[in-house]
Amino acid sequence: MLRLFKRTDDPPGAKEKAGIEAIRQTGAQVEVKTLGPITCTAVVPPPQLAEHGFGTTCSVQKAPMLAVIEVTAKARKDMVPTACHFSMST
Secondary structure, eight states, X not given: OEEEEEOOSSOTTHHHHHHHHHHHTXXXXXXXXXXXXXXXXXXXXXXXXXXXXXXXXXXXXXTTEEEEEEEEESSGGXXXXXXXXXOOOX
């Protein structure tokens, strides 16, 4: 899924941090990696919620716009890893 939207009503990252905390409270494992304006998150649900899928989401923010790519897999072995190799040329 690809989403693109304009942020207008909350400080950058506030809703995302609240969402990640809510997911962690379900017992899910959450991994977050950030490099500059790029944030990637992987979610492994607890066994009782595995039927909802295993998700990887990456977002890029350039105020006021935010682009999000989300991939959901039915099995953990099929997840897109967050171990992306970011490289910046200077």
